[in-house]
Amino acid sequence: MASAEAHLEAEALPPISEGDMNEIRAALEKGDLTAAATKAHEILSNEEKIQLHIAVTGESGSGKSSFINAMRGLQDHEEGAAEIGVMETTMECSPYPHPQHSHVIFWDLPGIGTPDFTPDTYLKQVQFDRYDFFIIISSSRFTYNAATLAEEIQAQGKRFYFVRSKVDQDVSNERRLYDEQGVLKAKGKQATETRPQLFDEMAVLASIRQDCERNLARLGIRSPQVFLVCRDDxxxxxxxxxxxxxxxxxxxxxxxxxxxxxxxxxxxxxxRQKKKELMKYVWLKSLASCGASAVPIPGLSTSVDTAILVTSLKEYCRTFGLTEESLQKLAKQVNKPVKELKAIIKSPLDHEITKDVVIKLLTKSLGSAVQYPLVLLKFIPVVWGVIGCLVSAAIAFPSTFFLLRNFLSDAAADAERVLQKALEGTTQKSHMGS
Incomplete structure (x- = not known):
């Protein structure tokens, strides 16, 4: 028993209502596993319907469309990318769902300050209440219009973020003032506090950030925070x-x-955060798989809905980038053969997940389910306190719980190994979290 507890962490509950939780408890206490599983499936289906709306605005020509493409993992020329141009190309609020996750929607808003979109009517024109938060972009100094918009967003109780775009161009332009050894060129130029004798990229970035923050402070924004970004990487x-x-x-x-x-x-x-959030839903997925669609598994003394499990494992793969498309894109980005990344992956990839794979993994998880069922009482008391006495779920529920939990942990570990391999020998490591 102790060894099982060593491999488990207390499960955080997903953000579901107390009413839904009580409905699951009541169904299980009556011995109605089908009703409990149906409710679990309903909660999961509703979670899948939740949408996130992100508004991107700013002066025309500030790089709004390119920012949206970068957030969606698309190049500006790819199919489905937001249209870019040197002139204002966005004349109405244009939605751009993420290509693989359509529940995340980026909105390319018309540039503020144009004749048709003035600060005093802008938020009403773009349907302010639709968005979860706003990103205000500038490719130079933030203007009075941007500051006015930020104050109005804040006054109405929503969050906004100042983003300074095209920073790589500024760094490149500054670098031209230095020779190949990184020494400031002559021609009458002298080193200053913001332009040292030796080229220093961090000093350039600090100067850009300070200039933006000072400008916003002059426009009345208290303690402004500015994020410096570029289109590539x-x-x-x-x-x-x-x-x-x-x-x-x-x-x-x-x-x-x-x-x-x-x-x-x-x-x-x-x-880590992806794993933490996904782990909250493991017990709900396990319960849902024990519902009306559950069928006996040949050779096993349990019945589960394998379709739910196949869908869940594929979801874990996609979330951690364990798909052919994601690995190909990463390999190209870090200039490494994709086979090097695949060689260290121990879990099946998204396209390899089938019913037969699920049954094989379910067989392996039976050992933990039979040996340590009571451990679940401590870690998911919401369900196990009553489900443990139901013969129809006494093995199916813990079996699927351990299957999902173990696969999720393995997929997260694979993602870490792929990240480590991708960063080997690159300079991007300094930009990464630890």
């Missing part, structure tokens, strides 16, 4: 990782998983 470079983490920290609990699922694996912290 957005999620791994400059303030990209910190911006994504800030979004996540500020989201309400019921929407954290919405944002995490499509988030690229750019740090070990992202892996």
């Amino acid at each position: 957005f999620s791994m470079k400059y303030d990209g990782p910190r911006l994504l983490q800030t979004f996540l920290d500020d989201l309400p609990s019921e929407k954290k998983l919405r944002f995490l699922r499509p988030l690229a694996i750019t740090s070990w912290e992202v892996v």
